Structures are given as C-alpha cells and as structure tokens.
Amino acid sequence: GDSVTQMEGPVTLSEEACLTINCTYTATGYPSLFWYVQYPGEGLQLLLKATKADDKGSNKGFEATYRKETTSFHLEKGSVQVSDSAVYFCGLGAGGTSYGKLTFGQGTILTVHP
Amino acid sequence: DGGITQSPKYLFRKEGQNVTLSCEQNLNHDAMYWYRQDPGQGLRLIYYSQIVNDFQKGDIAEGYSVSREKKESFPLTVTSAQKNPTAFYLCASTPLGREPLTDTQYFGPGTRLTVL
Numbered sequence: 628g629d630s631v632t633q634m635e636g637p638v639t640l641s642e643e644a645c646l647t648i649n650c651t652y653t654a655t656g657y658p659s660l661f662w663y664v665q666y667p668g669e670g671l672q673l674l675l676k677a678t679k680a681d682d683k684g685s686n687k688g689f690e691a692t693y694r695k696e697t698t699s700f701h702l703e704k705g706s707v708q709v710s711d712s713a714v715y716f717c718g719l720g721a722g723g724t725s726y727g728k729l730t731f732g733q734g735t736i737l738t739v740h741p
Numbered sequence: 742d743g744g745i746t747q748s749p750k751y752l753f754r755k756e757g758q759n760v761t762l763s764c765e766q767n768l769n770h771d772a773m774y775w776y777r778q779d780p781g782q783g784l785r786l787i788y789y790s791q792i793v794n795d796f797q798k799g800d801i802a803e804g805y806s807v808s809r810e811k812k813e814s815f816p817l818t819v820t821s822a823q824k825n826p827t828a829f830y831l832c833a834s835t836p837l838g839r840e841p842l843t844d845t846q847y848f849g850p851g852t853r854l855t856v857l
Contacts, residue, residue, distance in 0.1 A: 661845070670745075670831055670848035671784075716783065720845075727772045727791075727835040728799075729846055733783035 629654045633717050633732035640707055640739050648702040648735045650691075650717035660684075660693050660700040661718040661729065671716060674702075707739045743768045745849035747832050752854045754826075762817045762852045764832035771837040773815035774846065777801060778829040787830075790815055791837065819854065826856045 634649040652660065659678045663671040675684030680695035689704045700717060717732040745766045754760045764773065772791045776784040786799030790809040804823025809815055815834075819826045830853075833846040 659845075663848075668851075668853075670747075670850045671833075671846075672848070673845060676845065727837050727846065728774070728786065728789060731784045733781065 629658070629719055629721055629730045631717050631719050631730055631732040633715075633735050635733075635735070637736035637738060640737070642709055642739055642741050643706045644739075646702070646704040646707045646711075646737070648715055648717075648737070650700045650702065650732060652698050652700065652717075652719050654698075654719055654721060654730075656721065657695075659720040660691070661720065662689070662691055662700070662702050663716040663718060663731075665714040665716065665734070667713075674715070707737075709739050709741055712737055712739045745832060745834055745847060747830075747849040747852050750850065750852060752852055754854070754856050756856055757821045759821060760819050760826075760854065762819070762830055762832075762854070764815045764817065764849060765813055766815075766832075766834045766847075766849075767813060768834060768836070768847065769812070770834035770847070771812070772835045773809070774833045774835075775799075775805075775807065775815070775817045776831045776833065778831060778851075784831065787817065826854060829853050 630653045632651050661676045662674040664674045665671045675686045677684040677693040683692045691700050691702045714734045716734045718729045720729050748763045774789040775787040785801050788807040790796035806818045831851045832849040835846045
C-alpha cells in the first residue's frame with residue numbers, strides 16, 4: 628500500500644537558519660504530493676502541493692520538488708522564522724478510486740529559536 | 742466565509758459514555774473524513790464518506806461510528822467500545838472532481854477529547 632516516511636524530529640533551529648525536512652514515499656501510479664502545516668492547537672493547513680514529476684510547489688518561502696526518480700518531496704526554506712515553529716506533515720494522494728483519501732507521514736516538529 | 746467547523750474545541754467525558762463530535766462544512770464538498778491524531782503518530786483515518794448516506798471504514802474504525810444524512814454534516818460518535826479515546830480529532834473535506842487537484846483536503850480546527 629501507499630506510505631509516506633518523514634525525517635524524525637524534533638528539529639530545532641535558530642532564526643534565519645536553513646531548513647530541510649525529508650519526505651519519501653511509496654505509491655503505485657502517479658500520486659499528488661502535499662505538505663501541510665499544523666500550528667499548536669489547530670487543524671492542518673495546506674502549505675504547498677505538486678501533482679506531477681518535477682513540479683515545484685512553493686508558498687511562504689517554503690519549496691518542495693516532486694522527484695519521481697528518488698520518490699521524494701523534501702521541504703526546504705532558506706531562512707526560517709520563529710513563526711514557522713509548527714508540525715509539518717508530508718502527504719500523498721493516490722487519486723482515482725482512492726476518493727480523495729490522503730496518506731500522511733508521522734509529522735515533524737519544528738522549533739525555531741530567536 | 743466558507744470553511745469547516747468542529748465543535749466543541751475541548752470535550753471532557755467520563756469513561757464508558759458515548760460522545761458525538763460535530764463537523765459541518767459550507768464548502769459544498771462531496772467527501773468528508775475523520776482523523777485521529779496522537780502525539781508522535783501522525784494522522785490516522787477513522788471513517789470517510791464520498792456521498793450522502795454512504796461511508797466507509799478507514800484504518801482505525803473500531804469503537805467509532807458515523808452518519809452522513811446531509812452533505813454538510815459528518816458527525817463522529819466515539820463509543821464506549823473505543824479503548825483509548827483520548828486524542829485530538831480532525832475533520833476534513835475535499836471537493837472530489839470540482840477542481841483539478843481533487844485530492845486537496847481542507848481541515849477543521851479539531852476537537853480535543855479527554856476521557857476521565
């Protein structure tokens with residue numbers, strides 16, 4: 628079945644440091660890939676997405692590129708802020724008869740210190 | 742404003758009592774989902790529904806029940822059969838075919854259930 632593996636956290640960075648959160652997936656066909664962010668005590672918000680190989684999703688300074696050859700969708704940001712502290716989830720949508728279901732990784736906690 | 746609402750935000754119940762969590766959406770989305778979130782375990786799918794009066798079990802449906810009598814509403818009941826119900830519960834929806842990226846899910850703010 629489909630699965631998503633994220634790098635284990637927690638990740639602790641100083642403000643303005645570079646961020647990479649690794650995400651790899653296993654799926655048949657051509658899934659859509661997502662990054663969601665969850666701030667403390669809230670639901671998940673879509674951060675960015677990509678629907679086909681070599682697509683780059685970007686939002687709020689975050690980027691991720693759909694790499695089919697390495698089955699990866701790593702999240703990157705060049706300079707993090709304290710306000711980026713949250714839990715980040717990588718997700719996969721198989722489309723078709725999966726009826727919109729998503730498979731999520733276990734989440735990576737990011738803490739950014741001033 | 743369109744969105745997904747979950748109520749209440751915090752819920753306390755005694756062990757052995759059934760409890761129903763509310764989820765309402767005014768996005769005109771076809772499919773709705775319930776997830777359970779525990780620390781360090783990510784999101785696990787409990788139930789999902791693609792259309793009114795139809796729903797399917799997810800990965801951890803035991804001890805839970807749902808109904809989908811209206812397109813906008815997908816309440817989740819946590820029954821006394823659920824052995825460890827204390828968790829954060831998230832509801833989500835997706836339009837299924839009304840936009841190019843039909844897998845994008847939109848989430849509510851969640852309900853934190855604590856069983857005493």
